[in-house]
Amino acid sequence: MARRPVPPTDRPPTEAAPRQSPPARRREITFLVLFVVLLGAGFALISLNWVNDHAIEPFTAGVARASAVALRLLGQDVEMRGTILRSSHFAVNIRNGCNGVEAMLIFLAAVLAFPAPWRARAAGLALGVVAIQAVNLVRVVALFLTGVYLPRFFDASHTVIWQTLVILFAVLLWIFWANRLAGGREPAAAG
Amino acid sequence: MSRPRPAEARGPRGARRAAAATPANPAKLRAGWATRFLRNVLLWLLPAWAVWALVTPLYNGFLLGAAQGLLHLTERPDVTALYRHPASLHDAYIARLDFPPARRLVKPFRVTDAHFHLVLAAALFLAVPGVPWRERLRSLGWALLAIVAFDVLLIFLQVKTVYATALGPWSQAHYGPFARNAYGLAWHLFDLPFKLALPFALWAGFNLRLLLGEPAPEHG
Numbered sequence: 001m002a003r004r005p006v007p008p009t010d011r012p013p014t015e016a017a018p019r020q021s022p023p024a025r026r027r028e029i030t031f032l033v034l035f036v037v038l039l040g041a042g043f044a045l046i047s048l049n050w051v052n053d054h055a056i057e058p059f060t061a062g063v064a065r066a067s068a069v070a071l072r073l074l075g076q077d078v079e080m081r082g083t084i085l086r087s088s089h090f091a092v093n094i095r096n097g098c099n100g101v102e103a104m105l106i107f108l109a110a111v112l113a114f115p116a117p118w119r120a121r122a123a124g125l126a127l128g129v130v131a132i133q134a135v136n137l138v139r140v141v142a143l144f145l146t147g148v149y150l151p152r153f154f155d156a157s158h159t160v161i162w163q164t165l166v167i168l169f170a171v172l173l174w175i176f177w178a179n180r181l182a183g184g185r186e187p188a189a190a191g
Numbered sequence: 192m193s194r195p196r197p198a199e200a201r202g203p204r205g206a207r208r209a210a211a212a213t214p215a216n217p218a219k220l221r222a223g224w225a226t227r228f229l230r231n232v233l234l235w236l237l238p239a240w241a242v243w244a245l246v247t248p249l250y251n252g253f254l255l256g257a258a259q260g261l262l263h264l265t266e267r268p269d270v271t272a273l274y275r276h277p278a279s280l281h282d283a284y285i286a287r288l289d290f291p292p293a294r295r296l297v298k299p300f301r302v303t304d305a306h307f308h309l310v311l312a313a314a315l316f317l318a319v320p321g322v323p324w325r326e327r328l329r330s331l332g333w334a335l336l337a338i339v340a341f342d343v344l345l346i347f348l349q350v351k352t353v354y355a356t357a358l359g360p361w362s363q364a365h366y367g368p369f370a371r372n373a374y375g376l377a378w379h380l381f382d383l384p385f386k387l388a389l390p391f392a393l394w395a396g397f398n399l400r401l402l403l404g405e406p407a408p409e410h411g
Contacts, residue, residue: 028399035392043384047376097383106388110395115403160307163387168236168311171391172229178402179225 027115034113042105046096057083060099063133067094067140074141076148085140090147092140097163100136103170104129110174124177128170135169224320224401231318239313248280251302255283258346271350285350298353305349305386306342309335312390319398330397334390341389345381352378 046056060083068080071087078087083094096102107128111121139162147154255273263269270289274296276282281303284296316331355366355374362371 024400024403027403028396031399031403032392032396035388035395039384039388040380043380044376047379102383102387105384106391109388110391159301159304160310164307164311167308167387167391168232168314171311171315171394172232174391175228175402176225 031113031115035109038109038112039105042109043102046101046105052096056096056099056101059101060094060096063099063136063140064094066137067144070137070141071144074145076144078144085144087144087148090144090151092144092147094140098136098140098143098158100133100139100166103132103136103166106167107132107170107174111177114174114178116178120177120181124174124181128173128177131173132166132170135166139166227320228318231320232314235314235317236310239310239317243307243310243313247303247306250306251275251280251283254302254305254342254346257343258350261343261347262350265351273346273350285353297358300349300353302346305345306338308386308390309338312338312393315390315394316397319401321401322398334393334397337393338389341381341385345386348374348378348381 045051064080064083064085068078068085071078071085076087078085080086085092085094108125111124111128114121116124143154143158143162146157150157252275255275259271259273262271262273268289270287272286272288274284274286276284276299281301282299283302285298285300286295287297288295290297312334313331316334317327319327322330352374355362355371366374
């Protein structure tokens with residue numbers, strides 16, 4: 001006899017039993033502690049002068065170079081010096097907070113803290129870094145264009161809108177990774 | 192209220208979709224949940240931003256008052272005053288009342304930059320599909336309390352870091368190398384990674400079970 005299909009519900013796939021077990025709570029706490037420790041360690045590391053000068057600054061210069069190329073493709077007459085992008089109308093200095101490193105470190109800490117196979121972690125990190133940098137490139141280009149054409153909105157756009165969007169992108173990317181690629185577990189049996 | 196129709200009654204497409212999402216196909220069910228979550232976050236982003244923009248002037252006033260109170264707990268006599276900028280709802284000044292009047296306003300800063308993560312938190316907490324509204328709102332309430340406490344601490348650290356590192360000879364006379372480095376590192380961590388990651392960490396604290404494959408906690 002064919003089984004009747006079960007209508008899809010709005011319940012998450014894992015919400016089945018009413019009570020949370022102690023190991024589950026422990027796994028949540030482990031994730032959160034690991035996440036905060038990895039995040040703090042990552043940011044403490046990049047705050048060291050040597051790391052900043054030898055890794056972060058060259059990386060930021062690479063972000064500036066890619067942004068300059070994208071802006072020239074969009075018809076902007078941009079010249080680049082170090083981490084500074086300049087045209088006859090506007091100039092920005094790309095600094096920490098604008099290079100996508102923060103979002104990458106948040107994503108990296110979350111991927112490493114989540115209980116998943118190392119292969120899934122490696123795939124998540126590789127895809128995540130590329131995707132976050134792609135979104136950050138859009139952010140830098142959009143901010144430069146905002147500075148040129150709508151300078152009144154630059155400050156709000158710089159801090160509030162784009163920081164929120166880039167971090168939100170990293171968070172949603174992680175949730176998708178944890179939900180789909182990290183092999184999120186089968187629904188728990190109803191008790 | 193009408194009862195939901197069975198999948199077969201919604202035609203072959205409904206039945207196919209339903210069959211594809213049976214417990215025998217949890218991957219499909221998981222994908223559906225993630226897609227609904229993404230859609231909900233995007234839908235909640237604008238209302239959350241609108242409410243945040245509306246309450247920002249009030250919240251800035253509250254933050255300045257609370258942070259000033261916290262600063263007064265660490266100084267005798269109370270010499271720090273946090274003044275709102277007369278022409279801007281978003282900016283404020285750090286003032287030291289023991290400095291000569293000409294140097295009393297030691298540093299301007301943008302208060303609104305401290306708390307835009309509230310938008311992210313609200314969108315994330317309200318968007319979780321499959322969690323009853325009462326539970327979503329309760330989780331959001333606890334998260335907002337934690338964020339408010341964080342924001343007060345952030346302003347406090349900002350002022351202390353200005354005192355320790357930005358006032359030249361005065362900073363060097365009143366703060367040793369360890370204090371200057373400690374405040375500098377704490378401000379660096381709080382202002383970027385912790386501020387930006389806080390909504391996500393809080394969201395994970397309340398909702399990680401949905402991704403770990405654990406049963407949901409009992410709710411009334």
